[in-house]
Amino acid sequence: MALEVFHKDETLQMRRKLIGQSCRLFFSHDPVKIMRARGQYLYDENGMQYLDCISNVQHVGHCHPSITQAAAAQMDLLYSNTRFLHDNIVLYANRLAATLPKKLCVFYFVNSGSEANDLALRLARQYTRHQDVIVLDYAYHGHLTSLIDISPYKFRKLEGQKEWVHVAPLPDTYHGIYREDHLDPGQAYADTVKSLIEEAHKKGRKISSFFAESLPSVGGQIIFPTGYCKRVAESVHEAGGVYVADEIQTGFGRVGSHFWAFQLQGEDFCPDIVTMGKPMGNGHPIACVATTEEIADAFTANGVEYFNTFGGNPVSCAIGLALLDVIEKEDLRGNAVRVGGHLKQLLLQLQIKHPLVGDVRGVGLFIGMEIVKDRVSRKPATEEAAHLVRRLKEERIVISTDGPWDSVIKFKPPMCFSIEDAERVSTCIDQILGVAKGAVPSIGMMLRPKPLPALVSDMRSLPSETANS
Amino acid sequence: MALEVFHKDETLQMRRKLIGQSCRLFFSHDPVKIMRARGQYLYDENGMQYLDCISNVQHVGHCHPSITQAAAAQMDLLYSNTRFLHDNIVLYANRLAATLPKKLCVFYFVNSGSEANDLALRLARQYTRHQDVIVLDYAYHGHLTSLIDISPYKFRKLEGQKEWVHVAPLPDTYHGIYREDHLDPGQAYADTVKSLIEEAHKKGRKISSFFAESLPSVGGQIIFPTGYCKRVAESVHEAGGVYVADEIQTGFGRVGSHFWAFQLQGEDFCPDIVTMGKPMGNGHPIACVATTEEIADAFTANGVEYFNTFGGNPVSCAIGLALLDVIEKEDLRGNAVRVGGHLKQLLLQLQIKHPLVGDVRGVGLFIGMEIVKDRVSRKPATEEAAHLVRRLKEERIVISTDGPWDSVIKFKPPMCFSIEDAERVSTCIDQILGVAKGAVPSIGMMLRPKPLPALVSDMRSLPSETANS
Numbered sequence: 047m048a049l050e051v052f053h054k055d056e057t058l059q060m061r062r063k064l065i066g067q068s069c070r071l072f073f074s075h076d077p078v079k080i081m082r083a084r085g086q087y088l089y090d091e092n093g094m095q096y097l098d099c100i101s102n103v104q105h106v107g108h109c110h111p112s113i114t115q116a117a118a119a120q121m122d123l124l125y126s127n128t129r130f131l132h133d134n135i136v137l138y139a140n141r142l143a144a145t146l147p148k149k150l151c152v153f154y155f156v157n158s159g160s161e162a163n164d165l166a167l168r169l170a171r172q173y174t175r176h177q178d179v180i181v182l183d184y185a186y187h188g189h190l191t192s193l194i195d196i197s198p199y200k201f202r203k204l205e206g207q208k209e210w211v212h213v214a215p216l217p218d219t220y221h222g223i224y225r226e227d228h229l230d231p232g233q234a235y236a237d238t239v240k241s242l243i244e245e246a247h248k249k250g251r252k253i254s255s256f257f258a259e260s261l262p263s264v265g266g267q268i269i270f271p272t273g274y275c276k277r278v279a280e281s282v283h284e285a286g287g288v289y290v291a292d293e294i295q296t297g298f299g300r301v302g303s304h305f306w307a308f309q310l311q312g313e314d315f316c317p318d319i320v321t322m323g324k325p326m327g328n329g330h331p332i333a334c335v336a337t338t339e340e341i342a343d344a345f346t347a348n349g350v351e352y353f354n355t356f357g358g359n360p361v362s363c364a365i366g367l368a369l370l371d372v373i374e375k376e377d378l379r380g381n382a383v384r385v386g387g388h389l390k391q392l393l394l395q396l397q398i399k400h401p402l403v404g405d406v407r408g409v410g411l412f413i414g415m416e417i418v419k420d421r422v423s424r425k426p427a428t429e430e431a432a433h434l435v436r437r438l439k440e441e442r443i444v445i446s447t448d449g450p451w452d453s454v455i456k457f458k459p460p461m462c463f464s465i466e467d468a469e470r471v472s473t474c475i476d477q478i479l480g481v482a483k484g485a486v487p488s489i490g491m492m493l494r495p496k497p498l499p500a501l502v503s504d505m506r507s508l509p510s511e512t513a514n515s
Numbered sequence: 516m517a518l519e520v521f522h523k524d525e526t527l528q529m530r531r532k533l534i535g536q537s538c539r540l541f542f543s544h545d546p547v548k549i550m551r552a553r554g555q556y557l558y559d560e561n562g563m564q565y566l567d568c569i570s571n572v573q574h575v576g577h578c579h580p581s582i583t584q585a586a587a588a589q590m591d592l593l594y595s596n597t598r599f600l601h602d603n604i605v606l607y608a609n610r611l612a613a614t615l616p617k618k619l620c621v622f623y624f625v626n627s628g629s630e631a632n633d634l635a636l637r638l639a640r641q642y643t644r645h646q647d648v649i650v651l652d653y654a655y656h657g658h659l660t661s662l663i664d665i666s667p668y669k670f671r672k673l674e675g676q677k678e679w680v681h682v683a684p685l686p687d688t689y690h691g692i693y694r695e696d697h698l699d700p701g702q703a704y705a706d707t708v709k710s711l712i713e714e715a716h717k718k719g720r721k722i723s724s725f726f727a728e729s730l731p732s733v734g735g736q737i738i739f740p741t742g743y744c745k746r747v748a749e750s751v752h753e754a755g756g757v758y759v760a761d762e763i764q765t766g767f768g769r770v771g772s773h774f775w776a777f778q779l780q781g782e783d784f785c786p787d788i789v790t791m792g793k794p795m796g797n798g799h800p801i802a803c804v805a806t807t808e809e810i811a812d813a814f815t816a817n818g819v820e821y822f823n824t825f826g827g828n829p830v831s832c833a834i835g836l837a838l839l840d841v842i843e844k845e846d847l848r849g850n851a852v853r854v855g856g857h858l859k860q861l862l863l864q865l866q867i868k869h870p871l872v873g874d875v876r877g878v879g880l881f882i883g884m885e886i887v888k889d890r891v892s893r894k895p896a897t898e899e900a901a902h903l904v905r906r907l908k909e910e911r912i913v914i915s916t917d918g919p920w921d922s923v924i925k926f927k928p929p930m931c932f933s934i935e936d937a938e939r940v941s942t943c944i945d946q947i948l949g950v951a952k953g954a955v956p957s958i959g960m961m962l963r964p965k966p967l968p969a970l971v972s973d974m975r976s977l978p979s980e981t982a983n984s
Contacts, residue, residue: 050602051602051606052602052605054600057600057601057602057605058600060605060608060609061600061604061605063620064605064608064609064612064620064621064622065597065604065605065608065621065622065623065624065827066621066622066623066806066811066814066815066821067811067812067815068623068811068814068815068817068819068820068821069597069623069820069821069822069823069827070598070820070822071598071599071600072598072599077599077600078599078600079599079600079601080593080595080599080600080601081592081593081601082592082593083592083593083594083595088595088599101595101596103595103596103824103825104594104595108593108594108595109590109591109592109593109594111591113590114587114590114591117586117587117590118583118586118587118590121578121582121583121586121587121798122578122580122583123550123551123552123578124549124550124551124552124577124578125552125573125577125578125797125798125799126549126552126557126570126572126573126577126798127570127572128534128538129539129540129541130540130541130546130547130548130549130557131523131526131527131530131540131546131547131548131549132526132548132549132550133519133520133521133526135530135534136521136526136529136530136533136534137520139529139533139534140529140533143533151532151533152533152534152535153533153534153535154534154535154537154538155534157626157627157630157800157825158626158627158630158823158824158825159824160630160823161626161627161629161630161659164659164660165658167660168660189634189821189822189823190630190633190659190660190661191633191636191637191659191660191661192659192660192661200819203817203818203819204817204819323824324824328594329590329594329595329825329828329830330594330825330830331626331800331801331825331831332800337535342535342536342537343536345535345537346535346536346537348537348672348673349672350537350669350672350673351537351538351539352535352537352538352658353538353539353658354538354627354629354658355572355627355628355792355793356572356626356627356798356799356800358534358538359798361798361799362800
């Protein structure tokens with residue numbers, strides 16, 4: 047598998063024929079063919095190196111040898127299902143339990159964040175005997191039928207909103223109804239959830255759960271205002287529902303200071319269900335639901351087995367355990383604090399310099415930089431953000447956008463991202479934005495700057511299709 | 516991971532505390548702790564060997580070195596998502612395409628059979644613009660919210676039948692409404708689906724799809740009567756729906772003569788969507804949906820991306836490719852024909868000898884032996900079947916039951932199952948049933964036979980908990 051089997055054009059042609067076209071490629075007009083990766087670096091078919099700013103799944107770095115070794119060793123011993131007793135699943139659950147508040151002490155292992163959120167929905171409904179779900183605007187919780195229903199980001203483009211789904215405003219203090227100048231945006235946004243519950247009750251509906259990513263990602267790298275989660279949880283509990291914290295993108299130390307992003311909301315807040323996924327296996331399909339004894343007991347009480355063929359198998363758990371070891375041994379949470387903090391500072395300096403940079407927000411290695419037409423209207427600059435992404439790709443930096451208007455440049459790199467990487471990407475952005483310095487940049491002015499001399503040292507060759515882009 | 520970390524009792528205690536109790540263990544009163552496995556053999560914490568008759572997931576044999584090597588080599592190179600171009604996904608899709616009728620030429624890679632069936636449901640609905648689904652009685656299509664809705668085996672025990680679900684009789688010629696003495700059970704059972712569609716139409720409902728395993732497994736290792744699928748497909752197409760063949764348990768050559776079980780129905784039958792999963796990765800979480808260009812195009816036309824974080828990654832595809840190689844190199848389909856045929860003959864001989872054996876059915880290494888109270892009433896002998904499973908476990912043979920009454924002893928072993936394995940299990944069953952020979956056996960008569968001298972050669976020690984069972 048090490049060598050290229052097909053020329054890039056042929057791979058692309060076969061992919062267009064054989065793989066459903068709903069499965070999209072990065073940089074669809076000129077996709078990148080990646081052959082190998084290590085740490086935070088990707089290498090294409092010509093050996094060209096790219097800096098990876100977005101692969102949060104490859105949490106401790108692409109192809110970390112400790113993970114590969116743990117997987118191979120366990121694959122040689124046993125790769126069976128969880129109907130047989132095995133130590134790995136209990137060892138792993140025990141290690142995860144140690145990262146969570148005590149009440150989150152029962153675990154279900156599954157294969158993807160989507161499977162985790164679907165199970166969370168089933169748990170919440172079984173426990174509360176209620177059906178309805180409150181979600182945040184622009185949220186995305188997965189690709190399954192049940193999760194598209196609770197993902198405004200998807201259902202708005204598809205079959206629309208179900209009667210059992212209630213959409214609360216995204217607590218976005220940059221674009222939202224309450225902004226950074228509000229005295230207590232946490233309370234104000236939490237009150238919108240309370241009102242939504244009251245409206246639902248008036249219609250005779252009953253709330254099973256409030257679902258939210260602990261830091262909304264697709265929503266635009268949002269940081270919840272202080273006190274928001276705790277107050278929402280109070281209202282939801284009062285309505286007989288449970289709080290589901292979707293930590294699929296944000297867990298496992300990405301925020302640096304804490305292992306879970308919900309812990310940023312203080313020790314007096316604890317969700318009832320936590321779902322985890324993407325970074326858990328460094329690329330390997332593993333995900334998990336953690337919940338309380340009471341909720342697990344209610345699920346058991348229905349008398350129906352929950353069997354997940356691959357979930358919690360000895361190899362997945364060996365990989366999960368190895369990943370936890372690497373996070374600790376390499377102090378990757380500390381690295382997220384240091385490098386994420388430095389990167390945020392660098393981006394804040396760019397904000398001072400470049401009027402296109404409307405907002406910089408984030409914590410640890412979860413950072414968003416919002417590109418706006420101007421800072422007064424805060425009008426999202428979607429095309430300019432897309433252009434920045436394309437230009438960064440030419441500089442061999444892989445990055446992408448998020449948010450309702452795809453105007454937020456998102457950083458969620460492998461956790462081994464270095465100070466030098468942060469400086470490289472910041473310098474590049476500075477130079478790209480600098481081409482249009484002194485004026486609100488137009489796309490025309492930003493097009494086709496000369497290659498940046500300081501940044502081409504790692505470019506051994508320029509593939510023709512890039513030169514033509 | 517090679518050594519036991521906890522004593523078995525402690526593992527069990529931790530599991531009861533940490534893992535949701537809806538996740539059940541085999542032999543729950545005395546579960547087996549398996550430390551390693553190879554081929555068709557499992558080894559417990561004392562090194563005791565068990566013959567594995569049911570692990571269809573470990574398709575080419577537990578821990579096949581070719582699979583482990585392919586996984587480790589690719590894990591060392593790249594374990595990224597499918598938004599980057601890569602050869603493995605197109606190589607793998609191309610290889611799968613070669614096993615399928617030409618019209619099934621577009622692939623979506625996912626992580627589990629459940630994810631595959633959920634996506635099949637989305638594809639069918641998007642393409643047909645209809646909502647309703649016809650399923651077979653006792654069917655199980657997965658653990659997700661959407662799939663419990665189309666699994667009578669589950670929804671009967673849970674929230675009940677949705678108005679958009681229509682349940683057709685299981686075409687079981689042993690227990691069903693039309694039996695082996697019917698002149699054309701394929702036509703007769705297909706007519707039940709036609710009637711169901713007519714009834715649904717009268718209620719103003721519209722059929723999106725007919726979902727069925729190509730050989731119903733949980734339903735009791737059922738072999739469809741000749742002509743059934745083709746005629747069902749005709750009625751479903753006439754109603755504007757599509758035929759979804761769930762090959763999650765039955766695909767990848769298990770039936771021996773064909774690569775897919777639906778191919779047993781002849782070349783003039785072709786499903787519109789095929790879902791695959793369990794055996795695909797020999798334990799690794801990988802699954803797939805294959806469909807037609809028309810259906811894939813309709814899904815693309817909604818303009819919404821389908822992104823599956825782990826689905827189709829280079830490691831999963833490398834494993835999938837390695838598995839296809841092993842099936843060919845080791846002629847495992849030929850082995851399924853030979854060993855499955857021999858096993859079925861042996862079980863048919865037991866049927867002549869033992870009145871408890873009501874029916875023996877199957878193809879390749881997918882075989883069911885139904886235990887009945889008596890052959891006239893065909894009343895399922897659930898307790899006797901459970902006892903047989905427990906006794907076989909004492910003889911170090913892992914097997915289990917299926918079917919609406921858990922009265923069908925199911926064989927779906929790794930495909931390297933040998934003639935000697937078949938003879939061992941058949942001899943064991945013969946001796947266990949023989950204890951009660953000459954009479955319709957009662958549980959009392961079957962209890963606690965002496966250990967079988969010919970079968971204890973591989974038992975190095977008897978764990979105390981088994982001796983107490």
